[in-house]
Amino acid sequence: MxxxxxxxxxxxxxxxxxxxxxxxxxxxxxxxxxxxxxxxxxxxxxxxxxxxxxxxxxxxxxxxxxxxxxxxxxxxxxxxxxxxxxxxxxxxxxxxxxxxxxxxxxLPVQEEKNDDVPRIVRTKRFALKPMSTDEAVMQMELLGHSFFVFRNATTQEVNVVYRRKDGNYGLIEPE
Known part of the structure; x- marks a missing residue:
């Protein structure tokens, strides 16, 4: 290594x-x-x-x-x-x-007991409204979430805005 x-x-x-x-x-x-x-x-x-x-x-x-x-x-x-x-x-x-x-x-497996394995407990479906990144940040803040999925009005691609640890925001765009 x-x-x-x-x-x-x-x-x-x-x-x-x-x-x-x-x-x-x-x-x-x-x-x-x-x-x-x-x-x-x-x-x-x-x-x-x-x-x-x-x-x-x-x-x-x-x-x-x-x-x-x-x-x-x-x-x-x-x-x-x-x-x-x-x-x-x-x-x-x-x-x-x-x-x-x-x-x-x-990668040989070593046994590990873990009863606390997180799993998907809820699924949500919703329509992606085209909006600007500023609108998406505002929507995220209004909902009190740490991230928000939206359709970027400029590119028509699905994007994600998220709150970073330093208090700023990040944007995830597909390539």
């Missing part, structure tokens, strides 16, 4: 780099004799929080974990745990159901 450790607003000490590399290397056990895996660890400091983002790329599939605490080492631990849960879930749920045993040989 190739691991890259980067920092923003922080000097990454050798001890911090070694700790991050050691912690992320425990994810290698899930990919023995398997695909090329790349791991990027981004550490940053904002206000008084130490934030760690870990992005794992396996055969084009991205898995990401983020943790923010007041201690960089605790943030690393939390982010690694989140990515590890995603890897386990990906292997046990998705690969065995969708791809079959051929792919599960590539």
């Amino acid at each position: 190739r691991t890259i450790v980067k920092g923003k607003n922080i000097d990454i000490t050798p001890a911090l780099r070694n700790y991050a590399t050691k912690k992320t290397s425990k994810l290698e056990k899930f990919f023995e004799d398997g695909p090329e895996v790349s791991c990027e660890v981004m550490m940053r400091v904002e206000r008084e929080l130490d934030i760690v983002e870990i992005t794992l790329q396996v055969n084009g599939v991205l898995m990401r974990g983020e943790e923010q605490t007041e201690d960089m080492y605790a943030s690393i631990d939390g982010a690694v745990e989140k990515v590890e849960r995603q890897v386990r879930k990906f292997k046990t749920k998705y690969l065995n159901r969708v791809q079959g045993p051929k792919i599960s040989e590539l």
Whole structure:
């Protein structure tokens, strides 16, 4: 596994780099004799929080974990745990159901008991009214949702506006 450790607003000490590399290397056990895996660890400091983002790329599939605490080492631990849960879930749920045993040989499955697996409990259907992105943001705010699906009046494509963690908005457009 190739691991890259980067920092923003922080000097990454050798001890911090070694700790991050050691912690992320425990994810290698899930990919023995398997695909090329790349791991990027981004550490940053904002206000008084130490934030760690870990992005794992396996055969084009991205898995990401983020943790923010007041201690960089605790943030690393939390982010690694989140990515590890995603890897386990990906292997046990998705690969065995969708791809079959051929792919599960590539990523050997480890047993995990998880009775709290989220599932779809409600489906909604509605007409997509053509509107501008500003109208869609206003509609999203009026409904109190964190995202809103709409037909863009300019492009006639289905778009999604969403509220970002930083308080701004994002727009998802199809290619």
